[in-house]
Amino acid sequence: MDLILFYLRKLFTILKNEVLVLPSRVVVVLFFLLLLLLPVFTKDPYLLRIFTLTSIFAILAASWDLLSGFTGQMNFGHALFFGVGAYGAALLNKHVGIPPWGTVPLGALAAVVSGLIIGIPCLRLRGTYLALTTLAFPIILMGVVFAFPGLTGGELGISGIARLAGSRVIDYYIAVVVMLGLCTIMWKITDSNTGIIFHAIREDELAVKAAGINTTRYKLLAFSLSGFFAGISGGLYAHFMRIAGPSTLEVSMSFQVVIWAIFGGIVTIYGPVGAVFILFPLLEFLRFWQEFRMLMFSVVVLLILLYMPDGLFRWLRDKVEKECPRCKIRNVAMRHTCRVCTAPLD
């Protein structure tokens, strides 16, 4: 009993001293709670469907950020991982008969392998060369998919694969919990030693090499990690939509991921996730304007970029919080002195 009380008190203290002092942290906690409690308020299958898909794409956008934002390996072919995950899961389910809880991780492993395969030629390239080369891989795979319609279903894709779970609500919870879990893991990775090395590679690869770190290995690690997370989202997507089609490999899919991530702000993980949660439902709710939907979408992206080129969430965060010049700890913008070292904030 005492122990429970102790932990409760500790939780309360953390909540009071670490979470409630910063608006961004409060928002993150509210976001978690809201997502987990959404089915309590509404059972509308359409709404749940939108948010399930949003969660799946949030994993994808965050995994792009892990590779391209943190490690700086501009990947324009992120649809490759998504497509390999989706097709892998679908093929395993259809032809081998493995249930979804097995096919999704196996599909993700297939995506890791594809990440390693494309990582090897891409390691020697950087910047724009890398971006333009990676763009090619999903298109190559798409050609292969069309060339073997017997196995892959050609343009129609593989349909009739098992459902993720019995009902909409369970589907929703699987997608949301996996998304929250994986995004937390990704955020932790970027916060760890490995993440710092990733960040350093992005800033100055030569200096990292000079520090005696095998950058090749870390870049491959970034490719395979990102491939794994993107593959999981692909597998979930295939099982949720119950179809794995060539649309998962399209160029527009790769572009979409890049738009989400940069719109929310790269090198943050939370940015891309938040961006998907704004842009994807926005696109769905603009449905009544069918013809103008994509146009509105691109105009919104263009306008937001003009005013906040660093991404929406970075901009918002800089508006409500500022960094202490002395101890580099973030404070609410309303404060005049730092909450830790009491240095005056300007």
Added chain:
Amino acid sequence: MNLVLNIIISGLISGSVFALLAIGFSLIFGVARIVNIAHTAFYMVAAYCIYIVTHQMGFHPIWAMIAAIVLVTLLGIICYKIFINPIREHEGAVLIATIALAMAFQEIMALIFTGTYLSVPSLVKGYFLILGVKVFYQQLLTFLVAMLIMAVLWVLLTKTKLGLAIRSTAQDREVANLMGINESQVAMMTMGASVGLAALTGAVVVPLTILEPHMWMHPLIMMMAVVVLGGLGSLKGSFLGAYILGFAEALVVFLAPMGAFLKGSVALSIMILVLLIRPEGLFGVSFEEER
């Protein structure tokens, strides 16, 4: 024999188109470090422009071509001024701004013309026979115009002051600025030239293709492959790379089973194979690492 000739003609045409597109793309990349995804979208807009002027206004195709090139170049400069110039410092933002621009153009065209397939009359009608293979005059014209434009561009870049300014800005922006070159003006002019090239490509190639709002996707991918294959910022490389990929595409389409599906894949695989051996492309100079 027929087959060989068909392959050669088709390879030369698509090679010239890719070369024109790729040169425009690598010009603006070299000078301003802008990866302009919307490059082929301008090509699409030019094609639609011609459709409007010839079909709906009933002018001669020549006027349509001129109008398309002028209007699209203006459009390109305006888009650059409004959307790209203010955020040029942020590479990622520029990238998705151009993607969003391309998507916006696609949607606007889809709104005006709906997704239907349209075609445009050719500038010169008729054809002649070489060894029993039909060669349309329009195809010949496309090829000749492409050659002419490349020659003009070469003279512009190597013999004039503007060309010197463009090349020196591409080499080192800061030093060019110190030498009294108005860097932002050069960037704007290059953007104009680059979009103008895209428009011109659209103008000469439109009678040979089908107009639809998604027509910018395939050329975009091939153009990027050409640019990477030839080496970013190298005109010679773009030129050669374009013909390599153009012929590769033609060979696959005419020889391989299911060729139409695989044409993109094969061309892109060639690009990746070359990159495995020469990471900076065929004629690329590996840029000094920009820190």
